[in-house]
Amino acid sequence: MSAIYGLLAISITIAIVFFVIFVLSVKKGQYDDAYTPSVRMLFDDELVDEEKKSEEKVEKKQKSSQSNHKHKQV
Amino acid sequence: MSKVESCYHCGDACSQFDILHDDKHFCCQGCKTVYEIFSENDLDCYYDLASAPGVTPEDIKGKFDFIDQEEIKVKLLDFSDGSTEVISLYIPHIHCSSCIWILENLNKLNPHIRQSQVNFPKKTINITYKNDGTSLKEVVELLTSIGYEPYISLDNIDKKETATDNSLIYKIAVAGFAFGNVMFLSFPEYFEVSEYWLDQYKFLFRWLMFAFSLPVVFYAGRDYYISAYKGLRSKMLNIDVPIALGITVLFLRSFVDVAFNFGSGFFDSLTGLVFFLLLGKFVQQKTYNYLSFERDYKSYFPIAITKINTDKTEENIEVYKIKEGDRLLIRNEELIPVDSILMTETCEVDYSFVTGEADPIEKKSGDKLFAGGKLKGQAIEIVAEKSVEQSYLTQLWSNDVFQKDYNPRFQTLIDKISKRFTITVLSIATTALIFWLFYQPNMALNVFTAVLIIACPCAIALATPFTLGNLLRIFGQHGFYMKNIISLEQFAAIDTFVFDKTGTISSSQKSHIVYEGEALTEKDLGILKDSFRNSNHPLSRQLYSFLNSTPTEEIDKFDEHLGQGITTKSQSNAYKLGSASFVEAEKEMINPTETSVFVQKNNKVLGKFIFDTVYREGLVELFEELDQEHKLVILSGDNSGEKQYLSKLLPKTIQMKFNQKPDSKMRFVEKLQDEGKQVCMLGDGLNDAGALKQADVGIAISENVNVFSPACDAIMSADQFKNFNNFLKVSKKGIFIIKLSFVFSFFYNAIGIYFAVSGLLRPVIAAILMPLSSISIVAFTTFATSYVSRKTLKSKD
Numbered sequence: 001m002s003a004i005y006g007l008l009a010i011s012i013t014i015a016i017v018f019f020v021i022f023v024l025s026v027k028k029g030q031y032d033d034a035y036t037p038s039v040r041m042l043f044d045d046e047l048v049d050e051e052k053k054s055e056e057k058v059e060k061k062q063k064s065s066q067s068n069h070k071h072k073q074v
Numbered sequence: 075m076s077k078v079e080s081c082y083h084c085g086d087a088c089s090q091f092d093i094l095h096d097d098k099h100f101c102c103q104g105c106k107t108v109y110e111i112f113s114e115n116d117l118d119c120y121y122d123l124a125s126a127p128g129v130t131p132e133d134i135k136g137k138f139d140f141i142d143q144e145e146i147k148v149k150l151l152d153f154s155d156g157s158t159e160v161i162s163l164y165i166p167h168i169h170c171s172s173c174i175w176i177l178e179n180l181n182k183l184n185p186h187i188r189q190s191q192v193n194f195p196k197k198t199i200n201i202t203y204k205n206d207g208t209s210l211k212e213v214v215e216l217l218t219s220i221g222y223e224p225y226i227s228l229d230n231i232d233k234k235e236t237a238t239d240n241s242l243i244y245k246i247a248v249a250g251f252a253f254g255n256v257m258f259l260s261f262p263e264y265f266e267v268s269e270y271w272l273d274q275y276k277f278l279f280r281w282l283m284f285a286f287s288l289p290v291v292f293y294a295g296r297d298y299y300i301s302a303y304k305g306l307r308s309k310m311l312n313i314d315v316p317i318a319l320g321i322t323v324l325f326l327r328s329f330v331d332v333a334f335n336f337g338s339g340f341f342d343s344l345t346g347l348v349f350f351l352l353l354g355k356f357v358q359q360k361t362y363n364y365l366s367f368e369r370d371y372k373s374y375f376p377i378a379i380t381k382i383n384t385d386k387t388e389e390n391i392e393v394y395k396i397k398e399g400d401r402l403l404i405r406n407e408e409l410i411p412v413d414s415i416l417m418t419e420t421c422e423v424d425y426s427f428v429t430g431e432a433d434p435i436e437k438k439s440g441d442k443l444f445a446g447g448k449l450k451g452q453a454i455e456i457v458a459e460k461s462v463e464q465s466y467l468t469q470l471w472s473n474d475v476f477q478k479d480y481n482p483r484f485q486t487l488i489d490k491i492s493k494r495f496t497i498t499v500l501s502i503a504t505t506a507l508i509f510w511l512f513y514q515p516n517m518a519l520n521v522f523t524a525v526l527i528i529a530c531p532c533a534i535a536l537a538t539p540f541t542l543g544n545l546l547r548i549f550g551q552h553g554f555y556m557k558n559i560i561s562l563e564q565f566a567a568i569d570t571f572v573f574d575k576t577g578t579i580s581s582s583q584k585s586h587i588v589y590e591g592e593a594l595t596e597k598d599l600g601i602l603k604d605s606f607r608n609s610n611h612p613l614s615r616q617l618y619s620f621l622n623s624t625p626t627e628e629i630d631k632f633d634e635h636l637g638q639g640i641t642t643k644s645q646s647n648a649y650k651l652g653s654a655s656f657v658e659a660e661k662e663m664i665n666p667t668e669t670s671v672f673v674q675k676n677n678k679v680l681g682k683f684i685f686d687t688v689y690r691e692g693l694v695e696l697f698e699e700l701d702q703e704h705k706l707v708i709l710s711g712d713n714s715g716e717k718q719y720l721s722k723l724l725p726k727t728i729q730m731k732f733n734q735k736p737d738s739k740m741r742f743v744e745k746l747q748d749e750g751k752q753v754c755m756l757g758d759g760l761n762d763a764g765a766l767k768q769a770d771v772g773i774a775i776s777e778n779v780n781v782f783s784p785a786c787d788a789i790m791s792a793d794q795f796k797n798f799n800n801f802l803k804v805s806k807k808g809i810f811i812i813k814l815s816f817v818f819s820f821f822y823n824a825i826g827i828y829f830a831v832s833g834l835l836r837p838v839i840a841a842i843l844m845p846l847s848s849i850s851i852v853a854f855t856t857f858a859t860s861y862v863s864r865k866t867l868k869s870k871d
Contacts (some may be wrong), residue, residue, distance in 0.1 A: 019251045036194040
């Protein structure tokens with residue numbers, strides 16, 4: 001019998017939680033820029049790649065060119 | 075000759091120079107330098123994400139010196155706690171994913187930069203840095219050195235806090251949330267089955283619905299009461315009056331129903347109504363992040379300028395602090411901020427910002443320089459005659475037109491209809507009330523409120539926002555950016571079009587070059603091409619790309635005389651290229667109304683290159699079409715040199731006025747309005763700013779919509795100029811669609827009122843009829859506008 005009270009309470013609480021989450025996300029500016037994050041997301045791979053590459057390059061540079069060393073010091 | 079390579083960095087053709095570095099071609103030293111910076115810092119990825127994403131960096135020596143001055147810096151920074159500083163900068167060049175990538179990896183180039191984040195749609199970057207290791211000036215110079223020069227203008231200093239207003243979104247969220255929950259709670263009662271279960275719980279359900287409707291009535295629907303109150307106070311029955319009345323009656327009647335156990339109330343209709351209405355408000359606005367319709371001269375003007383003190387020391391001062399008599403130093407590409415007198419011998423000033431005229435104007439010592447011109451060439455010294463606000467150009471903005479926000483002359487379709495609508499509904503309700511008072515008094519109030527509820531003009535209020543909002547979006551996709559739906563509605567009602575000439579009906583970028591005079595030999599042409607290549611004058615550049623000859627590379631001596639021309643020597647031949655006075659041309663050859671470059675060989679004038687204005691594609695057809703139903707006027711700031719040609723080209727009925735000053739353009743528009751005309755002004759430069767603002771609809775034509783255009787109601791991309799009449803046609807059809815939707819919603823209202831008057835309106839009927847009418851209007855307008863614009867706008871593409 002009192003199950004209906006429990007169910008109502010649960011359904012309304014969940015609805016309110018979603019409502020509050022939505023309002024907070026608008027307030028934090030999540031919808032201000034809807035485009036850039038979609039591009040930014042794809043860069044992660046590039047960055048990982050590039051760190052590896054730069055490690056290799058540093059090794060190479062240490063062996064060979066002096067001018068690059070100078071540049072690093074500056 | 076081998077095929078011309080395109081630059082690995084910026085994609086321009088390497089025609090003037092071709093530098094080979096790392097097996098890649100570069101068009102100039104600057105592009106190569108940027109490439110070197112990136113490759114040394116392992117940022118080559120920049121070139122993998124998009125091909126040739128860069129731009130040649132500008133030479134900026136000394137340009138940003140002012141930025142480290144404490145008082146200016148404070149105004150620019152978003153945040154500073156002593157060691158960490160945050161700045162937002164607008165960078166017009168941001169255009170691809172490579173840009174985002176390189177700008178968000180700035181810390182690889184300067185380790186003191188903590189974080190940089192790009193907002194692509196707004197073309198801004200937000201940079202956080204530690205100021206013990208670097209400075210704002212260094213950050214800005216770093217950005218500039220890699221080709222991303224931030225645009226810093228007087229506007230940055232005067233920036234008002236433009237916090238984005240999210241209240242409409244919150245209101246929609248509240249209304250939508252309540253609408254969903256109320257629907258869900260009222261559903262059991264729709265079927266009217268009497269069951270133990272229902273009878274037991276319906277009070278709980280009803281009071282919950284009441285609770286949900288409270289925030290809708292008192293928060294989400296607030297604007298309607300305010301607007302209705304304002305309307306009533308100024309003795310106007312606007313559309314919000316019946317809406318506010320409807321919401322109030324709905325709420326009170328439902329409360330009474332629930333409190334006295336008469337029924338379940340109309341909470342579902344109430345929340346749904348407010349939700350749909352707010353949705354309409356949301357749809358009618360379309361913001362273009364990177365466009366601004368509110369710009370004034372401040373967006374063009376620099377923040378600071380170099381002042382020369384009496385003891386010859388240089389100092390950076392804010393432009394607002396320039397006083398009469400101050401001696402100022404203007405460098406190449408810098409803007410002249412105040413009306414002043416030139417002290418240096420000669421200079422060339424580019425007034426394209428102000429007038430749209432592309433060719434620089436030569437000035438001599440003692441000449442008056444008007445604010446707004448851009449210096450081309452060597453640095454000059456000037457003496458200020460006025461302060462910034464009092465200068466000739468900037469004074470325009472102190473005019474009253476710039477103070478008022480909207481145009482009170484214009485009555486929208488909805489304004490016209492809402493008065494009659496409100497009166498009709500009220501009289502039906504009263505008649506019904508009187509009838510039922512005699513017939514069956516206990517039903518009278520019930521019927522009266524039912525009429526007001528069902529006649530609430532939801533569908534009518536939605537027709538305009540959805541029709542015009544959708545058109546606004548479609549126009550935006552086609553390169554015609556309207557400020558808001560009111561401008562669009564006004565645009566459809568225009569009967570007079572006023573065009574500026576230079577830059578509006580003529581292209582300011584392209585010009586048509588013809589040679590007149592004795593024929594030039596192949597060798598002569600080769601030498602000319604060589605000479606023009608060495609000169610940086612805009613006319614020389616145009617001629618360089620115009621001449622198809624092969625450079626001879628036999629130049630022995632080359633001299634550029636600023637503001638006059640070029641002298642070249644090749645073996646025994648001496649050439650002089652430049653203005654009429656420079657080559658001492660005879661009077662018969664000179665035509666003061668045209669732009670030309672004379673060619674003189676061994677003291678004999680051979681001929682001249684004439685730069686003809688190029689009118690925009692489709693101009694003649696457009697004018698002929700518009701001329702059938704509208705009055706057309708051409709207002710030009712130029713001399714009347716082109717008058718004959720234009721009157722031959724265009725329909726006879728067109729009025730033409732030349733030598734118009736900025737304020738006379740504005741007054742001309744005002745005069746037309748006084749004659750009862752609905753005026754649309756099309757212009758491009760700052761000199762049109764007053765007329766654009768004064769006109770009922772001001773449209774700025776822009777070659778590149780990302781570049782600045784004066785304050786206006788709409789911005790149109792120049793390549794869409796030929797489609798202008800199609801946009802007009804579609805807007806007019808849009809108005810017709812709105813009128814059709816009004817007919818539909820009257821039909822719905824008639825059905826609803828039948829139920830209401832006969833005392834049969836049950837909540838379930840209202841709950842079906844009201845959303846049904848709203849949704850069908852939304853669907854109809856959206857479909858109809860898409861169909862109409864697809865048919866009309868695509869046909870010419």
